[in-house]
Amino acid sequence: MDGDYNNYNYRKGVGAFVLKKGTQLIFSAERINEPEAWQIPQGGVNPNEDDYDAVIRELREETGIHSVKLLNYTKDRYNYDFPKDIREKRAKQGWIAYKGQSIKFFLLEFFGDDSEINLNFSDEVEFSHWKWTSVDTIIEQMVDFKKAAVTAGAKELFLHNFT
Numbered sequence: 001m002d003g004d005y006n007n008y009n010y011r012k013g014v015g016a017f018v019l020k021k022g023t024q025l026i027f028s029a030e031r032i033n034e035p036e037a038w039q040i041p042q043g044g045v046n047p048n049e050d051d052y053d054a055v056i057r058e059l060r061e062e063t064g065i066h067s068v069k070l071l072n073y074t075k076d077r078y079n080y081d082f083p084k085d086i087r088e089k090r091a092k093q094g095w096i097a098y099k100g101q102s103i104k105f106f107l108l109e110f111f112g113d114d115s116e117i118n119l120n121f122s123d124e125v126e127f128s129h130w131k132w133t134s135v136d137t138i139i140e141q142m143v144d145f146k147k148a149a150v151t152a153g154a155k156e157l158f159l160h161n162f163t
Contacts, residue, residue: 010079010102014055015042015150017157018065020132021111028138029063029119029127038133038141040150041065042103055106062132064121067112074156076104078149100145107154 016041018027029036043058045051052070059065081100119127135154139147 009098011098012045012077013101013103014045014051014058015040015103015105015153016019016059017105017107017135018059018063018068019071019107021109023132024134025132026135026138027063027065027110027117028133028141029113029132030129031143032128033127034081034143035128036141037143038131038138039146040138042101044101051104052106055104055108059108061080061122061124062119062126065110065112066115067116068108068110069110070106071109072107072157074123074153076156077104078152079103080146080149083145101140101149103149103153105157106148107157145158 016027019025020027026040028038028040031039039084041059041062043054045054049057052073056068059068064134079100079102081096083115087097117130119125119130139151139154142150
């Protein structure tokens with residue numbers, strides 16, 4: 001099934017760095033299918049959907065969070081390639097064959113109460129746990145194939161060099 005993925009496109013996606021108001025802490029969630037793999041909320045952009053609308057939708061679907069204010073977004077998109085095992089798994093599930101994702105990152109300020117956070121908000125639960133943490137910690141605990149793209153997005157948004 002693998003084929004030559006260099007001929008496939010990147011899936012257009014968005015990612016949300018959700019900053020807890022009054023802190024330097026970012027929302028992070030542990031993937032339900034990959035224990036110990038933490039990430040920021042992210043997902044695909046639907047056809048004819050604006051990037052900002054997509055990040056707000058994905059954030060709501062994955063976390064229940066809706067009390068946010070836009071602070072900034074990346075000017076560029078950052079790409080990462082899916083590993084072969086993920087491409088094969090998605091193909092068996094009937095997904096379109098993408099080489100990886102091309103992500104525009106958003107920095108959103110969360111001004112709500114933690115009780116708003118609900119990882120079971122939608123029918124497709126993606127996360128098992130959540131926490132407020134530093135961006136450095138999120139990047140350290142992320143799956144390897146996403147690290148470079150997320151780090152580049154974080155550098156642009158936070159004007160900081162992350163390890």
